[in-house]
Amino acid sequence: MARMKFLCDAERCIECNGCVTACKQEHDIPWGVNRRRVVTLNDGVPGEKSISVACMHCSDAPCMAVCPVDCFYQTSEGVVLHDKDLCIGCGYCFYACPFGAPQFPQDGAFGLRGKMDKCTFCAGGPEADNSAAEFKKYGRNRLAEGKLPACAEMCATKALLGGDSDVISDIYRNRVLKRGKGSEVWGWGTAYGKPEKQPAAQPGAKS
Amino acid sequence: MRDNLGMRRLMRWCAVLCIVLLPQFSWAAETSSANEQAQRQTTQPGNNAPVWRDVRGGDNLYQTTQVRGIETDVLVQSGGETWRQIRNGPITVYGGWLLVVITLLIGLFYGVKGQIKLHDKPTGRLMQRFTPWDRVVHWSTAISFMILALTGMVTLFGKYILLPVFGYTLFSWLAILSKNLHNFVGPLFAVCTVLLFFTFVRDNIPKAHDWLWMKKAGGLLSGEHVPSDRFNAGEKIWFWFGVTLLGIVASITGFILDFANFGQGRLLMQQANVIHGIAAVLFVPMALAHIYIGTLGTEGSYTSMRTGSVDETWAKEHHEYWYNDAKTRQGHAPGGAPSAAVAAAMKEGWK
Numbered sequence: 001m002a003r004m005k006f007l008c009d010a011e012r013c014i015e016c017n018g019c020v021t022a023c024k025q026e027h028d029i030p031w032g033v034n035r036r037r038v039v040t041l042n043d044g045v046p047g048e049k050s051i052s053v054a055c056m057h058c059s060d061a062p063c064m065a066v067c068p069v070d071c072f073y074q075t076s077e078g079v080v081l082h083d084k085d086l087c088i089g090c091g092y093c094f095y096a097c098p099f100g101a102p103q104f105p106q107d108g109a110f111g112l113r114g115k116m117d118k119c120t121f122c123a124g125g126p127e128a129d130n131s132a133a134e135f136k137k138y139g140r141n142r143l144a145e146g147k148l149p150a151c152a153e154m155c156a157t158k159a160l161l162g163g164d165s166d167v168i169s170d171i172y173r174n175r176v177l178k179r180g181k182g183s184e185v186w187g188w189g190t191a192y193g194k195p196e197k198q199p200a201a202q203p204g205a206k207s
Numbered sequence: 208m209r210d211n212l213g214m215r216r217l218m219r220w221c222a223v224l225c226i227v228l229l230p231q232f233s234w235a236a237e238t239s240s241a242n243e244q245a246q247r248q249t250t251q252p253g254n255n256a257p258v259w260r261d262v263r264g265g266d267n268l269y270q271t272t273q274v275r276g277i278e279t280d281v282l283v284q285s286g287g288e289t290w291r292q293i294r295n296g297p298i299t300v301y302g303g304w305l306l307v308v309i310t311l312l313i314g315l316f317y318g319v320k321g322q323i324k325l326h327d328k329p330t331g332r333l334m335q336r337f338t339p340w341d342r343v344v345h346w347s348t349a350i351s352f353m354i355l356a357l358t359g360m361v362t363l364f365g366k367y368i369l370l371p372v373f374g375y376t377l378f379s380w381l382a383i384l385s386k387n388l389h390n391f392v393g394p395l396f397a398v399c400t401v402l403l404f405f406t407f408v409r410d411n412i413p414k415a416h417d418w419l420w421m422k423k424a425g426g427l428l429s430g431e432h433v434p435s436d437r438f439n440a441g442e443k444i445w446f447w448f449g450v451t452l453l454g455i456v457a458s459i460t461g462f463i464l465d466f467a468n469f470g471q472g473r474l475l476m477q478q479a480n481v482i483h484g485i486a487a488v489l490f491v492p493m494a495l496a497h498i499y500i501g502t503l504g505t506e507g508s509y510t511s512m513r514t515g516s517v518d519e520t521w522a523k524e525h526h527e528y529w530y531n532d533a534k535t536r537q538g539h540a541p542g543g544a545p546s547a548a549v550a551a552a553m554k555e556g557w558k
Contacts, residue, residue: 017273037274039282041262045269053282062291068362069382070370086379088386090362091467095477096287100278108467111390 002164003078004121004143006152007172008052011179012159015040015050019151019160023054026122026150027139033103035119036151052151052160055080055101055119063093063102077143078165079121084137089113121162122149259283277470290477294484302488303364309492313499320427323505325520333516334533336437342515344406348399348450354392356491358385363484390465397458404451410437411446416528434527441500449493457486 015038023029023036036054057080064072064080071086072093082093091113094102104113115137124141127134134141142150152162161168243257261267263283272280337345361369362385370378417440419433425441426433433439438446460483464476502509505525511517522530 015273020274032276034274034276034279037272037279039270039272039280041258041267041282042269043271048269051282062287065295066291068366069379070366070375071379083375086375088379088383090382090386091476095473095480096291098283098285098287100281100284100473111386111465111467113467 001076002166004057004123004163005078005165005168006054006056006121006149007161007168009159009161009172009175010041010049010051011175011181012157013038013050013052014157014159016156018154018156019052022150022154023119026142027120028135029117029139030105033105033117035101035103035117037100052155053099053101054151055097055121056099057121062096062098066092066096068092073126075123077123079123079143081120081123081125081138082116082118083126084115084117085126087115089115091116093118122147278472284473286474286477290481293481298481298484298488299363299367302484303367305488305492306360306495309495313495317499317503322503323427325506325518325524327520327524329518329520332519334519334522334530335515336511336517336522337515339515341406342512344399344402345512348396348403351392351396351399352494354388355396356487356494358389358392359487360491361385362389363487393458393461393465396454397461400450400454400458404454407438407446411443413440413443417443432524432527435525435529436532437526437529439526445493445497449490449497453486453490453493457483457490460486 017038020034020036020038024034027035029035036052038050038052040048040050042048057074057078059078061072061074061080063082064070064074067082068090069086069088071083072080073082074080089104089106090111091102091104091108093116094100094104101118103117104115105117106112106114120138120141122140122142124130124134124144125138127137129141129144140150142148147153149162152160155161161171243260244255247254247257262270263285270280270282278284361382365378365382365385369381373381414436416435420435420440423429423431423433425435425439460479463471463479464483467476500508501512507517507521508525511521519530522533
C-alpha cells in the first residue's frame with residue numbers, strides 16, 4: 001500500500017496561496033478555518049523561501065497520542081483522520097501539533113472551540129465515502145474518487161506535491177539532481193563532525 | 208568520600224535537569240541564526256541545521272504568512288512534542304499511580320486504625336464551630352472541587368480506564384460533559400478559593416504549638432491527645448499548600464487554558480497545562496486525605512461542617528485550645544467587663 005505524504009519544494013513555491021484557496025473551495029471550509037497556509041521564511045530578505053504547510057500526516061502523530069477520546073485514526077495509506085462525532089473540542093491536538101494543523105471554528109472562551117477541523121489529505125472521514133454527511137463534516141473525499149489532494153493538483157509551479165511517498169520523492173529527487181542544488185534539504189552529504197578532520201586513510205575505523 | 212560521591216551525583220542530576228528542561232522551555236533564546244548558518248556553511252557546506260533551528264524557534268521577524276490568526280506564521284512549533292512527552296508520560300503515569308497508592312494507603316489506615324472515636328461521652332451541649340457563611344463557602348469550594356477533580360480525571364485517565372469499558376460513543380459523551388463542566392465550574396472554583404482563603408486565613412496562621420502537633424503527627428498514629436487551635440497543623444498544611452497554593456496555581460493555569468480567545472500562544476498553554484496537571488495530581492491526593500479525615504476517619508467531624516455545631520466533648524478532644532478560648536469568651540458577661548475570675552472558675556470546672 002502506498003504511503004501518502006505531502007512534499008513542498010521551497011525552490012518552486014511562489015507564495016501564490018493557490019493551494020490555500022483550492023483547499024477552501026474544494027471542501028467548502030468556513031471562515032476562520034485554514035487547513036493549509038503558506039509560510040514565508042526570511043520574507044523580503046534576498047533568498048526568501050516559501051513553504052506550504054498543512055497536516056503532515058505524521059507516522060507517530062502527536063495529535064493521536066494526546067487526544068483524550070482517541071478520535072484519530074490512521075488509514076492504511078498513512079493518512080491521519082479524525083471522527084468529529086467523537087471530538088470534544090478540547091484543543092489538545094492543537095497544543096501537540098508542530099505544524100499548527102488543527103483548526104477550530106470557535107474562539108475558545110470557556111474552552112468552547114467547536115469540533116476540530118484539519119486537512120484530511122482529501123480523504124474525508126469515517127462516514128461512507130462521498131456521502132453528504134461526510135462532505136458536510138470533512139469536505140470532499142478525492143482519494144475515494146481516485147484523485148489526489150486538491151492543493152497539490154492545483155499548484156501552478158508544482159511546488160506542492162501530494163501522493164504516494166515513493167512517487168513524489170522520486171520526482172523531487174530528480175529535481176534536486178537536475179538543478180544541482182537543494183540536496184541539503186535531504187541532509188545528503190552531511191554527517192556528524194567536520195569533514196576535513198575525518199581520517200581518510202582508515203575506512204571503517206572508529207574515531 | 209561518600210559525601211563527595213553523593214554531591215557529585217546530585218550535581219549530575221542538576222546538570223541532567225538543566226539539559227532536559229532548558230531547551231524545552233526556552234526555545235525563544237535562539238539567537239542570530241544567520242551568523243550561525245554562515246559559520247556552519249564554512250565547515251559543513253549543505254548543513255542547514257541553524258536555519259531550521261531558527262524556524263523552530265519561531266521568533267524570526269521575517270517569517271510571515273497571509274493567513275490571519277494566532278501563530279499562523281510559525282512553521283514548526285517544537286514545544287508540543289515536549290508537552291506530549293510530559294503529559295502522556297510522568298503526569299499520567301506517576302500522577303495516576305500516586306492517586307492509586309494514596310487511596311490504598313488511606314484504605315489501609317482505615318483498616319488498621321479504624322475511625323477515631325470520642326473518648327468521653329458527648330455532653331449534649333453544642334458549640335458553634337462553623338458559621339453559615341463558613342459552611343456555604345466550604346461546600347461551594349468542595350463541590351466545585353469534586354466536579355473538577357472527577358472531570359479532570361476523566362480527561363487525563365479516561366482514555367485508558369473508561370474508554371475500553373464504555374466504548375467510543377458513550378465515552379465521548381461523557382468527555383464532552385466533563386470538558387464543559389470542567390471549563391465552566393473552573394472559574395467558579397477560583398472565586399470560591401479566594402473567598403475560602405479570606406474566610407479561614409485568620410485561624411490558619413501557624414502558631415508555636417503547631418510544631419508540637421506536627422512532631423506528634425497529631426496523635427494520629429499514637430492515639431495520644433495533642434491540643435490544637437480552631438484548626439490543627441494538619442488542617443493548616445492543607446489550607447496553605449492545598450487550598451491556597453495549589454488552588455491558586457491550578458486556577459491561574461486553568462484560566463490560561465480556559466480562555467484561548469485572548470490569543471495566548473501554544474507554548475504558554477503547553478506550559479500551563481503541564482503545571483495544571485502537576486498541581487492537580489498533587490491536589491487530589493491531599494483532598495482525599497482531607498475528605499477521609501473529615502468524614503470516615505473522625506467521628507463527628509463531618510457533622511461539624513454539615514450542621515456547623517460540635518459537641519463540647521468533641522471540641523475538647525480535638526481542638527482543646529479553641530475550646531478553651533471559646534469557653535473563656537462565653538464566660539464574659541455580654542456588655543460587661545470580662546471577668547477573669549468567672550472564666551478561671553469555669554475552666555477549673557471543666558478540668
